[in-house]
Amino acid sequence: MTTTEQPAHADVGFGRRPRVEDARFLRGKGQYVDDITLPGMLHGAILRSPHAHARIVSIDTSEAEAHPKVKAVITGATLESLKLAWIPSLSHDVIAVLATDKVRYQGQEVAFVVAEDRYSARDALELIDVDYDVLDPVIDAQRALDPGAPVIRDDIEGKADNHIFDWTAGDKDQTDAAFASAEVVVKQDMLYPRVHPAPLETCGSVAWMDPVSGKLTIWCTTQAPHAHRTLYALVAGLPEQKIRVVSPDIGGGFGNKVGIYPGYVLSVVGSIVTGAPVKWVEDRSENLVSTSFARDYHMHGEIAATRDGRILGLRVDVLADHGAFNNTAQPTKYPAGFFHIFTGSYDYPAAYCTVKGVYTNKAPGGVAYACSFRVTEACYLVERIVDCLADELGMDPAELRMKNLLRPERFPYLSPTGWEYDSGEYPRALAKAMEMAGYEQLRKEQAEKRARGELMGIGVSFFTETVGAGPRKHMDILGLGMADGAEVRVHPTGKAVVRLSVQTQGQGHETTFAQIVSEVTGIPSADIEVVHGDTDNTPFGLGTYGSRSTPVSGAAVAVASRRIVDKARLIASAMLEVSPEDLEWDRGKFFVKGDPSTAKTIQEIAFASHGTQELPEGVEGHLDAECVYDPPNLTYPFGAYICVVDVDKGTGQVKVRRFIAVDDCGPRINPMIVEGQVHGGLADGVGMALMEVIAFDEEGNCLGGSFMDYQLPTALECPSWELGETVTPSPHHPLGLKGVGESATVGSPPAVVNAVIDALKPYGVRHVDMPLTPAQVWRAMQGRPFRT
Ligand code: MCN
Ligand code: CUN
Structure with missing residues (x-):
């Protein structure tokens, strides 16, 4: 018997590991929706x-x-x-x-x-x-509730205005009291403009209603195949077992592919009507103009503090432009997503926010683009207004942050708006970023440059995210609780397959989820196949968004893998004829305590589980396990970012010279993939801060309908990122993991904007709305004296 003998293998557990999916992507062999061709397939196009x-x-x-x-x-x-x-x-x-x-x-x-x-x-x-x-259209959200404004949604019975919802969080009276007693109050209006996730691959689908079997198969660009299948079943009245949703390789989602678009439904109807498979793939303009936009939050913030810089409270009033249909994606109870984490990373008792949602004549959507359900907007608000406060107090923004950051002993921390932050060591992360940046030295350099009339800015931001939605008892999407299933099956030869409910769009799940199984079972990652994105072949779950794959599905995989090890222990005890308690686990093998020479490897145990080995009472054959994971809480990754910019006085052009990012997402399954996630998010942040916006003219014509108008950052606008890390495990995730996929997109825009405003300090500028295009920066400088 040689099949179960394994060579010593380095490819076990967490660590840097090249992405297995890249073997096909780099060769141009990915299978995207548009690569699917079926016999007799027809093609659909949409009139808009x-x-x-x-x-x-x-x-x-x-x-x-x-x-x-x-x-x-x-x-x-x-x-x-x-x-x-x-x-x-x-x-x-x-x-x-x-x-x-x-x-x-x-x-x-x-x-x-x-x-x-x-x-x-x-x-x-x-x-x-x-x-x-x-x-007449309603384009300006501020005008949507004016008396006499055209009513957009007259399809809703009795609807006589453009109001969608009012939502509040926090304690108003307590916050008012904090403000009444404050020595300093700073107020600032700010807009987080409408931007777009703009993945490389646009949205599309191929639908085939097989008239013989009655089975509907939909290949489509979806981040949530199972949730989509259930919705098709509920909406179209088709039996759910007769629907198969397949999400093949996805060329970037960034939130754009969470929802069901009319095009998907139309390809299904097209197939039913014609009896042939129908493909629909949108072009770039269609994607930018009609699919889920992001942000569009008009925010008014007020911060209260003592003269020596102790924050006392924060008050926020938001007008949320949701476009023509309210189609933002977030758990049901939270119409403003997780915006009420706007208290951020600081320790103060009072906070209150109101959010008002309105309809306008713009495309629906609202949260997409690495948003963590509006933590992007919340983080921007608090990190910008803390800088405004530093300006008012004449205090260094890093010092003001350090003074107010939550201390490690405050965790688990219950925020004034009801979040329970699981774990954090904030001052350590900020200190590390400052040290990497050479903060003191940078301030000296800045002072020298200012004296020469040159514009250099240093921007600091600190973020806390809330990812891994979420506990079923208070989080659902359209009534579906946010738990995820996973199945691990070990084959007789000790190789394994893990089936996931979540779906990668470029995050590298085929690599990292194999590493989770490997970390727990000791089976080499290369021996583990990851199956996902096909509702016929994977367990139910709500899919990938809100950086929930690692916190939720990753936990499900870890628990299922532990169940494999538990079962392996029982089988090994029969093989070694000792009681299970007398066995010791050394990742990948069991041996009798004190006698490593007796070891049975997980591969040998797998074979025995399928073989003739007599199994202990109550133990079924084979080595399989599954888990449905209902997360007890969300995870709270955090980080400290520092951005250094130079601004051209003549043109207003901003150059991001350096960017230091210290991220803490707990232990890293694959540090290389985490760094890639952070790199991408930082580029997003530079893009949003400096160039991205979906704008409209007065008639509602979309002015961002191509990549000529909707600018994305390239390598030319990005510096060589300087990354650091701290590791604070989540106390409730089985492996201590927190999500990271959206961290940098959340944390970086305020760092860039804070840096630019810092550069403009000699002009007395306190705030400028994104995107900080040369024209926008130049305008901000006009008419203001240069003060050194
Ligand atoms: N990871 C890790 N160690 C951790 C945490 C995560 O190695 N402690 C790895 C994960 O295993 C996974 C990746 O990092 O391979 C991202 O993990 P996670 O934070 O769990 O996020 P998701 O996998 O759920 O991805 C979703 C998130 C979201 S919501 C957006 S939007 C976004 C993002 O990921 N879209 C992306 N990153 C993207 N990256 C690419 N390339 N393409 C997208 O569309
Ligand atoms: Cu909000 S964008 Mo991601 O959660 O798919």
């Missing part, structure tokens, strides 16, 4: 509204239908007959699949053409004649 707000008078599809290559033209009327014109949104609203009564934003879906090829489908769109009666 040119207007932001207009009544549909009539739609004439006759010419398009007469096109020789067109197989079907679907309008809102077709869908109404199927009861599919409207579907539930992620926020207990509805969204139109195809407009029936009105169009409510530019780019909204109006008709769907199915043709023999993509080009004919697109050509035929030109042949559809829609008669619109153009209405």
Whole structure:
């Protein structure tokens, strides 16, 4: 018997390990939705509204239908007959699949053409004649609730305004009292502009309703295949076992691929109507104009403090622009996501926020783009206003932060808005970042440059995230509790397969989730296959977003792997004829205590579990285990960031010269992948702070509909990132892991903005809204005297 003998293997457990998925990605061999080709497949294209707000008078599809290559033209009327014109949104609203009564934003879906090829489908769109009666649009969220403002959602019975929700968190009276007693109060308005996740791969789907088996298979760009399947079942009334959702390789999600888009539903309807598979893939403009945007938070912050810099309280009032349909993704109880973590990383007793959501004539969506359910906005608010306070007090912003950061002995810490931070060593992380940056020296250099009239800025930010949603008892999406399943199966030869409910979009799950199994069982990572993204082959779970894969699904995998080891112990006890308690586990093998020569490896045990070995009473054969993990709390990764910029006085051009990022996500499964996640998030932060914005003109025309207008950062705008780490395990995650996928996107924009404002200090500038384009910076400098 040689199959179970394993060579000594370095590839066990946590550590740097090249991404296994890169073998195919780097060779151009990834299988994305658009790579899927089925026999007889047809192609769909969507006709979109040119207007932001207009009544549909009539739609004439006759010419398009007469096109020789067109197989079907679907309008809102077709869908109404199927009861599919409207579907539930992620926020207990509805969204139109195809407009029936009105169009409510530019780019909204109006008709769907199915043709023999993509080009004919697109050509035929030109042949559809829609008669619109153009209405006044609501573009400025601040005007949405004006008396007499056009009512966008007149489809909702009795709706006479554009109000969506009011939401509050924290204690108002206590906060008012803190402000009344404060020596210093600083107020600041700030906008987190509308931005877009803009993944490299746009959204798309291939749907095939097999008329023989009655089975509907949907290959689509989704971050949450199981949740999508359940929603298709609920909405279309199809039996859930007859629906298979497959999420193949995904070319970036960043939150863009959480929801169900009309295009996905239309490809399904197209397949039902034509009896053939139908592919729909949107182009870049369609992606930027019509799919889930991010942010669009108009925030007013007030911070109260003592003259010597002790923070006493924070008050925030937010106007949230949700676009034409309320389709933001977050657990049901939290219409403003996790924004109420806005108290940040500081120790003070009083905080209160109000958030008001409004409809405007813009694309729906709202939280996507590495947002951790609005922690991005919350972190920006607190980190910007703390800098405003430092400016008011004439205090160094790092010193002000150090003075107020939560101390390690405060954990677990219950925040004034109800979060229980699991663990943290904040001052250590900030001290480390300052040391890496050479903070004192940088301030000296800055003073010298200022004296010469040069603009150099140093920006500090500290963030606390809340990721890993979440405990089932108070977190769900559309009624589905946020638990995730995992299954581990060890084959007779000691190789294994782990099946996940979550789905990678580039985060490297095929690498890291094998490492989790390996860490616990001692089976080499290379011997473990990761299966995900296919509802027919994986256990149920809510999917990947809010950096929840490691905190939730990673925990499920760890627990299932421990169950494997527990079972292996019982089998080993039979093999070695000793009681289980007399066995010692040395990752990958059991031996009789005090006698390592008796060891049975996990591979030998796996074979025995499938072989003729007599098993102990009550132990079934085979070495399999599963787990459904309901997280007891979220995890709270944190970090300290320092950004150094130079600003060109003549042009307002900002150059990010250095960026120091100290992240703490607990132990790192794969430090290389974590660093990659941080690199990406830092680039996101530079992009949002300096160049990204989806803007609209007064008529509601989207001005960010291509990469010519919607600027993304490249290597040219990014410095060589300087990364550091501290390790504070989560006390409740089985392996102490916290999520990290969105940390840098959350933490970096305020560091960049704080740096630019710091550079502009000689001009008396306290705040400028993102994006800090040269024009924006230059305008801020105008008319202000240079003070040294
Ligand atoms: N990891 C680790 N050690 C830790 C924590 C995480 O090695 N202590 C690894 C994980 O195993 C995983 C990666 O880091 O391979 C990210 O883990 P996690 O923080 O659990 O986040 P998710 O896997 O749930 O990914 C989601 C998150 C989100 S919500 C957005 S948005 C985002 C992000 O990840 N989208 C991304 N990073 C992205 N990276 C890429 N390349 N593409 C996207 O679309
Ligand atoms: Cu908010 S973007 Mo990520 O949670 O998919």
